[in-house]
Amino acid sequence: MIPMEYLSIDSVLHGPFQAPSQASTADRVAHVARLARIELRPEEAAMLGHDLDRILAYVEELRAVDTDAVEPMIHAGDRGLVLRQDVERDGLGAAMATAGAPATEGGAFVVPRVIG
């Protein structure tokens, strides 16, 4: 079996990317909340920021584990992917596809206008 290395994402992909300042708890929460598209009320942001700090302090214990040369484990087992044959089948159709949607027009979903 040829090992499939899961190389560092940070060094390979993020290269020139500069992580925004996360100097303070508030900065960190604001940054990840923006990435995750979740609006937080100020008191909520304060509470979650406090929790995040505690949890991150707790998971610091992982640093003590020597993981040099340990291949990250993504799935249990090492079996290969089972594939499907290239057979087409009708889907739900537009009416069912959009049945639960908050806003639709002519079978399409509607969102606030995106410019560019």
Place this chain on the structure above:
Amino acid sequence: MAWQGVIGLEVHAQLRTRSKIFCACPTTFGAAPNAHTCPVCLGHPGALPVLNERAVRLAVVAGLALDCAIATRSRFDRKNYFYPDLPKGYQITQVTAPLCTGGHLDVATAAGVVRGRIHHIHLEEDAGKSIHDASPAGTLVDLNRAGTPLIEIVGEPDLRSADDAVAWLRELRAILRHTGVCDGNMEEGSLRCDANVSVHRPNAPFGTRCEIKNLNSFRAVRDAIAHEIERQQAVIDAGGVVLQQTRLWDAERSRTLPMRSKEEAHDYRYFPEPDLLPLHVAPELVAELRAALPELPAARRARWSAAWGVPAAAAAVLCDEPVRADAFERALGAGPAADLAAAFALFVTGQVQAAHQRSARTDADVDAALPVLLDVCARWVQGRLTNKMLADVLQSAFGGDAALGAELERALAQVGAVVTDAGALAPTVDAVLAEHADQAARYRAGHTPVLGFFVGQVMRRLGGRGDAQAVQRLLQQRLDQ
């Protein structure tokens, strides 16, 4: 020292599968909005991706055709971002361990052979479509295209000019078409190209690159790269600094413009896709696909050149589209017509293509008519059709309503045979000479170019059906008498 452009292309090619990459919805283009969707490509809660086997085979074929190494184990990753046409909020792609790595594609250019290396080829799913200007209610989202299988072919920055880039892309498209991987239709978006462009002085490090998107024709590729190189040179010459940006090609105004920078646009938070186990590709499958690899366009062109002397430019045009190239070979067969191959190639890429472009006929119609066109070509080459007759035949046939082959047969019958017999030509020649006795006198006084005038007059009276050489011979004979 002059500035030099440095270009690497990233090409997205839609794989020719019947169903989507992770679900069984059809990949047909042009259906009503969301007609071809299911819980998987709608990103419903609980829906899971199941990889299409044919998509894997086609991606491996592309890798083999481009001399890549095929990974026996590769992996899918999630690329996370929010956009309405990305239903799951992430795109399933391959980042940490792609299916094909390395490889290269050589193209012949005026300056010699240019090698464009390939960094890797990976499988991924396409996004849906956002339609911005159709409704006052807002942007409309159609997910029919979401989940269409793509490969992304990531080229190294080995190309040095806009023309090289176009030549490389054209050759890539021919390969993808010959191998049945992709139909290469840039108008419908089945082949899409982004270009990474920077400039530097030879032997200096590469400059900062910009990625140019929205290149949906060869012309756009050429013009956008040429303009971007000029733009970057101008920035540097004015003492400025090129910023790393994603820019959009505006074909109408012939310029590239920076895309509105999206906040955190870079942080895609990639991680391995937990819903898909590693993709194992058996060496036996790779061997099987390698053995079944069809002749690639470069080899085909070389064979045509060696066997038939088909000129390179005509061969390149014909081999752009394997269906055309196959029809060409079929029409030619293995028989005596092979002697005609070079002339036929020039004929098809010259007169026939010109007539085709003026008409509304489909490629398939023309391809099906190639055997009759070969007959037309043979008659013309052998002098059984004059240039005028040929032009009439093509114009009449391409303008007709029936299949091109049938129209050609009809037009050939109508145009009749060329008149070569001196006896049949004599009355017309004599009549012309009699009418233009003054010109005849001039000829006899040594103004030999007047012969051309007489030929023209005779041909006109014969409706272009006279054999030009026979007419000329007879005229000279009479005048020299």
Place this chain on the structure above:
Amino acid sequence: MLHAALSLPGAPAVMGVVETAHAIAAGAVRASDVAAAALARIDAFEGDLHAFLHVDRTGALAAAERVDADRRAGLPLGPLAGVPVHIKDMIAVAGMPLTAGSKMLAGWTPPLDATVVARLRAAGAVLIGKTNQDEFAMGSSNENSAFGPSRNPWDRTRVAGGSSGGAAAATAAGLGCGGLGTDTGGSVRQPAALCGVVGFKPTWGRVSRAGVVAFASSLDQVGTLTRSVADAAALYTAIAGSDPLDATSDPRPVADCAADLTEAKDLRGVRLGVPIEYLDAADGLDAGVRQRIEEALATLAQRGADVRRVSLPHVRFGIAAYYLVCTAEASANLQRYDGVRFGHRAALAPGATLDSLYATSRGEGFGPEVKRRILLGTFALSAGFHDAYYRKACQVRRLVHDDFARALRDCDALVGPTSPVCAWPLGAHAHDPLAMYLMDIFTVSANLAGLPALSVPAAPHPASALPVGLQFVGRAFDEASLLRVAHAFEAARGPCAWPAPAARSE
């Protein structure tokens, strides 16, 4: 002691899965009476327990009548014909609303059955409703349900556990014969332990996840909540096996575990490893729980098992690794809840931007624990932190997995407590997420390693008389052995008492 509930016309409903199926097949009881009894018990106790988010009265009775009609017509009956079961609200049942315990999905009805549901239907089971859960299965107490928590049938002032708390409470109270839950870090086993029922999580890949709302894909597995190991085997056998709609489902054939449970309750020759990290060296393990687990180990030894100590040196990092992996995956899995195609969309002023649609809809739709985990997972994957958090956690996950693989080379199964404590009072840890996370200390590792695990009631707590769960962890894809061992323990332990929810609620 049988309480008033059994005098309701629902007496048959407190029978187990296997017993009910046999009784219906034999014509001793009609499926429609069984369904009516289950619904009557729900009527009697649901106000007290809040175990359900949706009860499908009409559908259940119609399905039961079809079973009766089939039987009258002499048609073959499925192995679960007429057995009333409940489905955790993470799992899609076509035509029943699915919320996953979240306001985000309120009003959403999935168009298709999950594979496990389709298989239950095919086996003849009668689906009575959707059980309550922590929002998106994120929680260990059911208090994170957007619709209010389930309460523990043994003491309604206490939590039912989570996240499949509704399923555990319903099963303990006899609201249906049993049901399906999902287990990402203990969400089937821990509530089973706290409610005194059997919770079984098969090997990752053994049961299809198609149609099951994803929390953390590489950890999620559908499991069963039942009143006996034999019942667990019966439901498991019906739902297990590869599925073309789930590429992570395993192609290996599934043994008929229900038939496989022999009457022999002998454990001679069975080697059981007790991880010292789960007992002797476990921090925070309640003394009464420890006592009951040690007694259970003695019982196992008496039955002939070779009970020995083993060490899993990396499991103490399990919680940290688990909460990074599961939140990272969840942060991506929950991105589809964006107010575009289904679910909650914020009411916005005209001219609002797309980003504000996303942020407001998600801000309104998700509860605090879901937000907390999305933020943590987003952070763990973000540029500059990916390697130090997410990737590191995946590496530690490998070490945990390898610890189990080593231990299970010399042992047939591992055994220890399911939860460090019994059911705690509602609200006790509501404002301390980290303390809540630590409740999963004994369960998360089986998910990290992908192994099958099962919680079976031991003797009740010596002081509180609340249920105590004994956990077995087995070898990958050897559910049959795990069920045999648990079945033998159950027989040695003797019959369980069942709660009297109504009496406690007065």
